[in-house]
Amino acid sequence: MQKSGVRIPHRPLPETSPVSIIARPRHDTITEVKQNAARIRGIGYLLWHTRHYCYHVLIGVLWAWTLRELWQEFQPQWLVLSVVASLLPDMDHIMYFLSYGKHDPYSKLVKSLFANREWRLLWYTIEKGHKYNTNLATHNYFTILLLTGLSLTAFLYERQASVVFLGSMALHYVFDIADDLIILGSVNPNWKRWGGAGRAAEHMAQANDERRSR
Numbered sequence: 001m002q003k004s005g006v007r008i009p010h011r012p013l014p015e016t017s018p019v020s021i022i023a024r025p026r027h028d029t030i031t032e033v034k035q036n037a038a039r040i041r042g043i044g045y046l047l048w049h050t051r052h053y054c055y056h057v058l059i060g061v062l063w064a065w066t067l068r069e070l071w072q073e074f075q076p077q078w079l080v081l082s083v084v085a086s087l088l089p090d091m092d093h094i095m096y097f098l099s100y101g102k103h104d105p106y107s108k109l110v111k112s113l114f115a116n117r118e119w120r121l122l123w124y125t126i127e128k129g130h131k132y133n134t135n136l137a138t139h140n141y142f143t144i145l146l147l148t149g150l151s152l153t154a155f156l157y158e159r160q161a162s163v164v165f166l167g168s169m170a171l172h173y174v175f176d177i178a179d180d181l182i183i184l185g186s187v188n189p190n191w192k193r194w195g196g197a198g199r200a201a202e203h204m205a206q207a208n209d210e211r212r213s214r
């Protein structure tokens with residue numbers, strides 16, 4: 001960054017006496033109020049746009065609670081386990097951005113927004129884009145079946161922590177399907193196939209890249 005472009009941070013007068021508050025130039029106070037308002041709006045914006053993840057956390061909590069009711073027993077670590085498991089399947093998105101889907105223009109946009117610290121735009125892009133990312137490898141019916149089967153097995157063998165963990169993960173995918181139905185009106189193609197769209201799609205994106213960079 002150029003030296004001339006550096007902005008000196010705004011320093012309010014010390015707020016020790018009422019005199020200093022009255023003596024403070026009016027526009028200073030207004031600027032401060034505006035800055036605070038913008039900051040609050042920024043946080044509110046981020047929270048509003050992360051509500052999909054808040055639902056996932058909520059489902060994790062409800063799952064732990066349901067099992068508590070069922071078993072009439074509770075261990076605090078189950079709650080932690082359940083919440084972690086309710087978010088874990090979305091590591092798929094990060095894997096997509098960094099490995100098997102890195103040539104997707106959507107991944108590139110997300111990465112460049114991240115590098116440029118455009119947090120608001122990044123959040124917005126992920127919120128809108130993550131519904132249209134139809135190439136996720138683990139977001140499919142087979143994963144749900146597998147997790148449900150394992151969870152039931154763990155239930156039969158009274159491996160409670162495993163039931164908490166595997167069941168919560170399965171519920172993540174179930175909620176995502178419901179979310180697809182509500183937002184898109186139908187389920188994305190990724191649910192019906194095992195793994196990502198395959199190397200063909202990735203190769204095509206890579207070839208397009210190379211052509212463009214030439």
Ligand SMILES: [Zn+2]
Binds near residue numbers: 089172173176
């Ligand atoms: Zn998900």
